[in-house]
Amino acid sequence: MDILESFLVGTASTIVGGIVLAVFFFWVREKCFGVADVTGKWHFNMITEKTAYNPYKGMELRYICVVWREGNHLYGSVEKVYEKSSTGEREYVGKNRSRGKLTGAYEKNYFSKDRVHIHISEQGTGRESTNYFTLTVKKQLLGGKFCSFVADQEGTSSWQREPF
Structure with a gap:
């Protein structure tokens, strides 16, 4: 009986210890190494450094967007709210805002x-435009x-929760 009893106690303690370790590592992974919350409202800008069309060099565009996450997929919509270019500064309000889809x-x-990889297809005044972002999460x-x-x-490009 002593051999069977010590075997059962050893087995039970090993199982309980394994469960405790699994729960601990799961908790550490979720709390310390979990996915950052990228869902919600964002304000972002784009500052052009290189371009084939010289008047766009140094241009700054600002947008507002809503992002939601399903697993590792991102979806959302964007609206252009501001432009500073060689032709001056403009704020876009209401119907003057161009809209786009984010994936x-x-x-x-x-x-x-x-990192997040974002593709925005924007329906501009003249034509549809495509923007691709590779962003680090901080x-x-x-x-x-x-x-x-x-x-x-x-x-x-910089993305933040508060307006610029």
């Missing part, structure tokens, strides 16, 4: 910062590079 993916990294901020089919633009 993307959340890239979870354990040994470096998480808690409540996103930042990185963008490229656009409009005049082969490339530059930087």
Whole structure:
């Protein structure tokens, strides 16, 4: 009986210890290495650094958007609210705002910062435009590079929760 009793006690303690470790590692993974909350309202800008059309160099565009996440997929909509270019500054209000659709993916990294890849298809006044972003997640901020089919633009983009 002593051998059977010690076997059962050893087996039970191993099972309980395994369950406790599994719960602990799950908790650590979710709390310390969980996916950042990118869902909600964002304000972002795009500053053109390189372009095939010189008047766009240095141009700043600002947008407001809503993003929601389903698994690692991102969806949303955007509206252009501001432009500063060689022709001056403009704020867009109401019907003057151009709208667009956002799709993307959340890239979870354990040994470096998480990234998001975003594609925005915007219905502008003259034509539809395409913008692609690769952004690094920094808690409540996103930042990185963008490229656009409009005049082969490339530059930087900053995303934040509060308006600029």
